[in-house]
Amino acid sequence: MRPLPARLNAAVAGAAALGAAVAALVAAGVPGGALDRHAVVAVDRGLVSAVLAGLGVVVLAQIAGLRVRAGEGHARLAWGEAAIVVVCASLPAALVPLVVLVGVGISHTLLRAVDARAGRRRHLRDLLFSVSALTVAGTLAAIVTAIVHPPYDRPLEPRTIAALCAGAIVYYLVAVLLVSVHVAVVRGGSLRATFVQMLSRKLLMVIGNVAAGLVIVWACVTNPLLLLLLPPVLWLLHQFYANRLGENDDRRAWQDFAEATRDLNRLDEREAAESGVVGAKRLFKAAAARVVLAGGRAYGDPIPPGGGAAVTSRPLVVGEMTVGELQLAGLNPLRLRDRLMLAAFGDALAAALHDAITQDALRSMSERTTYDAVHDPLTGLFNRAALLTRGNAQLARCTPGDPVALLLFDINEFKEVNNALGHTAGDEVLKVIARRVTGAGNADDLLARLGGDEFAVLVTDLAAGGADLALAAAVERARKLGARIAAPMRIDGVALSKEPSVGVVVAAAGEVDLTELLRRADIAMYQAKHGGQPVAWYDPACDDASTDRLALLAELREALAAGEQLTLELQPAVGLGGKPTGKATGKALFNGQITSVEALVRWQHPRRGKLAPGQFLAAVEASELIGPLTHWVLDRAIGLASGWRRSGLAVPVAVNISPRSLVDRQLPEAIDELLGRHRLPAELLILEITETVMLSSSPVIDDVLSRIRCLGVQLAVDDFGTGYSSFTVLTRVPVQEVKIDREFVAQMSDLPKAGAIVRATIDLGRSLDLRIVAEGVEHPEQRAALAELGCTAAQGFLFYPPMPPERLAAVLRERRQVQRRHLRAEGTG
Missing domain, CATH: 1.10.1760 (Arp2/3 complex 21 kDa subunit ARPC3)
Structure with a gap:
């Protein structure tokens, strides 16, 4: 005492x-x-x-x-x-x-x-x-x-x-x-x-x-x-x-015991251990108490080593794992009740410490995952995604009208370093450049590595005084930073200097977002690179993309109104003879049977010629024309499928749906109206959506997809693997079909990783009772490999290129005749 x-x-x-x-x-x-x-x-x-x-x-x-x-x-x-x-x-x-x-x-x-x-x-x-x-x-x-x-x-x-x-x-x-x-x-x-x-x-x-x-x-x-x-x-x-x-x-x-064990419910290791020390001293009237964890960390009162009988120890064990030890000094002899209470308190403390340690580990893992999600793993700078999100947030905090600048750096002839010294030396060069960019930046600058040898700096502290002064200040900063990057460095004993090409764009806060700033800076950077200048700034007069985009949208509006320039081409998907996996197939697929056709929009522009979707859809998706264009494509595709069905050539038609169209709450009613007007069963319409849509947490998209499925329309995941590359998309929304992206199909024979992704996708699709369609099949070897893996169907130039509706109708009739002859030959027709 x-x-x-x-x-x-x-x-x-x-x-x-x-x-x-x-x-x-x-x-x-x-x-x-x-x-x-x-x-x-x-x-x-x-x-x-x-x-x-x-x-x-x-x-x-x-x-x-x-x-x-x-x-x-x-x-x-x-x-x-x-x-x-x-x-x-x-x-x-x-x-x-x-x-x-x-x-x-x-x-x-x-x-x-x-x-x-x-x-x-x-x-x-x-x-x-x-x-x-x-x-x-x-x-x-x-x-x-x-x-x-x-x-x-x-x-x-x-x-x-x-x-x-x-x-x-x-x-x-x-x-x-x-x-x-x-x-x-x-x-x-x-x-x-x-x-x-x-x-x-x-x-x-x-x-x-x-x-x-x-x-x-x-x-x-x-x-x-x-x-x-x-x-x-x-x-x-x-x-x-x-x-x-x-x-x-x-x-x-036991009231004290209940309070002491309740105090152990902490999610922090130190707090849980210190609560255990306080509770043990209170319950057992110990002069000193100490918690020693398995990793060597200790909390509580110092207890001299070799205390002998004066120290009572209680192992802290959860299952078969030892969490640590509870040490008590200066105890009076424990009665039976006290020994039972010490055992129960030790178990409760062990469980609390185990949970706290696990929570600490999960928190550290989460923090690390969060860090990795927004940082470049090589240089530690922010990555492109973080630049976009944080940059837009930083622009929103600026006073509207204040000048902001984006500096975009690309290292000239960087590939020579990798070729001459190896990729490890190239990584070291990028690290040195990242340190120099960081050292030359101000506290308010947002620094990022966009990928490869591209770096960006968002500057929001330009001095006010007009657009010309702001541009001059930004260009001067770009020149100084470029000179700092170009300073000689020694890598693996080799002295070298790498000069950057810098694109500069200055705008007023609130006028444009960071995506537009990046686009403009990229244009300026390529002007610097092609012109042999270290620094170039964005000139709207040289931006053909922006004026062309405005003209393109106006012309598309006229094309939709006229209805003559837009057409559909259709590319069939062909069965590979494997066991069918989708419920909609109905029966085993014969080799070469057309399982579905994909509708692809084309624009016969009077001045530009025939335009593929990639030449105008990006501009359309960012405008209000996406709704009218989607309705036109659906109307035309459903009408064609209905005509084939009346001719005895029933085949599902697939239409790509933009993510922006899925936020339109009227889309399910529009589809239902079109199906009813053309008298086409809903199961003969397939809507192809992207992984991004499948992983979206938008309640509007969830509602729209749910109502579309209630109509009986089938859903397919398009270009699977190119977005988030996550198999969880297949459980996000009940889909009937998965389309493997053409990049994996093209590389499956040469790259083991691509082959593994194709194989895993097919196996997962079969286990989930889904149809698997491989896109971009152009060689017989690819077809044979996919058939051996059990892929349901394939689509590509090896079978059919995109074709006009009249040509497709002829192909369907021809395939029907081939199927009938095949059935008669087997004695089943």
């Missing part, structure tokens, strides 16, 4: 002095002559026997006490009130303090020796305080008893009983108060809470003690032989006290 504070030492001395003084006053006949001063000198044999008997009663009353929780510590609840009743009734008031002092001193000395043998250390000053406190309580009880009605040598009448009860109550109140002060000072906690707790816990015991004391006095007066009947009764009463107080202790202990 830790040393008592100075103020407690003073309290001990004061209590002892107060007890001695009160005893002296009582012996002198104070107060008011209420005490019988002649009793002090009446020392005869009977009085000596009474004193010895009183000492025995006090000693037995203290030794038979019960140890209970009090506030943040423990205290003993004894039979002191019974002893006070007995000694006050059988001894003169002047002798009561002396008897209490000696009896309590003897009993507590014996108890201290017993505690020491049991391993519970009790400081000498604690002993002195207890003796002094109980002596003070006994002295005040004797005074109150003598004042109310001196009971010594008086008959046991109501006034005597009242006086003895008053003295016992004073003893009870004073003793509890002084012990509460002692516990609060030594162990901490609220004095008021400790005092109230001890009052309430001993109240029932006080009533029984007073009753027992009065019975003993009555038996001594009536017939001393009656005392022989008391031991069994007192023993039963003591067992009742013990059980009652034990239940209270257990309830309080």
Whole structure:
């Protein structure tokens, strides 16, 4: 036990002095002559026997006490009130303090020796305080008893009983108060809470003690032989006290246990460990506690190594994994309940630490994943995606109209480094350039590596003063940064210098987004590269793309209104003879059977000639014309499929749907209206959507796709693998078909990774009962490999190129005749 504070030492001395003084006053006949001063000198044999008997009663009353929780510590609840009743009734008031002092001193000395043998250390000053406190309580009880009605040598009448009860109550109140002060000072906690707790816990015991004391006095007066009947009764009463107080202790202990284990629910390793240390010290009254994790990290109080028996250790194990160890020092011997509680607390602490450690690992992994998602792994700069998102956010924070600039760098002839020194040396050059760009930038600049040898710097702190001054400042910064990048460097012992071509664009914040700034900077950078200049700035007059785009959209609007320039070409998908995987196929596919046709829009421009989708769809998707164009393509494709069906040539038609079209809530109604008008079953229409759409979290897109599926229209994932390359898209929306991108098909024979992706896609599609269509098949070897893997169908120039509707109708009729001859040859037609 830790040393008592100075103020407690003073309290001990004061209590002892107060007890001695009160005893002296009582012996002198104070107060008011209420005490019988002649009793002090009446020392005869009977009085000596009474004193010895009183000492025995006090000693037995203290030794038979019960140890209970009090506030943040423990205290003993004894039979002191019974002893006070007995000694006050059988001894003169002047002798009561002396008897209490000696009896309590003897009993507590014996108890201290017993505690020491049991391993519970009790400081000498604690002993002195207890003796002094109980002596003070006994002295005040004797005074109150003598004042109310001196009971010594008086008959046991109501006034005597009242006086003895008053003295016992004073003893009870004073003793509890002084012990509460002692516990609060030594162990901490609220004095008021400790005092109230001890009052309430001993109240029932006080009533029984007073009753027992009065019975003993009555038996001594009536017939001393009656005392022989008391031991069994007192023993039963003591067992009742013990059980009652034990239940209270257990309830309080398990309440503390519940609070301590609840505090362990932390998602941080340090917080969980420190909560475990605090809870262990509170539950088991340990002088020190420490949690040592399996990795060597430790939390809590320092515990000297080699503590031996003074240190109690509890392994912290979850399943078969050891999380760490809980170490407790300065414990009293643990009872069975305490050992069970320590085991349960250790398990709870182990689980909490395991969860916290796992959460820390997941948090670190998440942070790393988040970091990797927006940073270039080689240079540590932001990547293109981060430049777009953070750049737009930074532009939004700028004051509208303030000049901003984007500097785009491309390292000239960088491929020579890789060819001459290797890709490792090329990576080192990029790292050096990244450090130089970072060192030359300002705090508000946004730096990024776009990929390869391209770097970008977004500048938002240009000085105001007009567009010309802002452009001049941006160009000057680009020249300085370019010169810094071109400074000689030494890579693998070779001195080299790589100069960049820099494109500069300046615009007013709020006019354009970062995507447009990148486009303009890219145009300026290529002007610098082609013109042999280190720096070039964006000139709108040289931007053919922007004016051409505006003209293109206006011309497309006219083409949609006229309806003569736009046409559809159709490219069939052919079965490979494998086992069908989609439910819509109905029966096994014959080799060469056309399974579906894809509708491809073409624009016969009066001035530009025939335009493929890639030449105008990008501009259309960014405009409001995407809706009318999508409706035109759907109307034309559904009409063609309906005509084939009426001719007995039913084949599904596939139409590509732009992501922007799927945010149109009216799209399902428009499709339903077109299917009804052309009288085409919904299952003969396939809508091809991209992986980006499948992974979208937009509730509008989810609603539109769900309503389209309710119509019975089939869905296909187009160009699978080129977007997010995630198989989770196949579970995002119930699709019936997956189209493998032509890039994987072209590389599957040469690149093992491409072949693995094709194989995995086919296997997954078969397991999910999906049709798998390979795009861009141009060689017989590709067809054979896909058929061997179990691919359902293929599409490409090896089978058919895109063709006009009239040519496709002829092909369908021809394939129907071939199929009929094939069936007759097998005897099934």
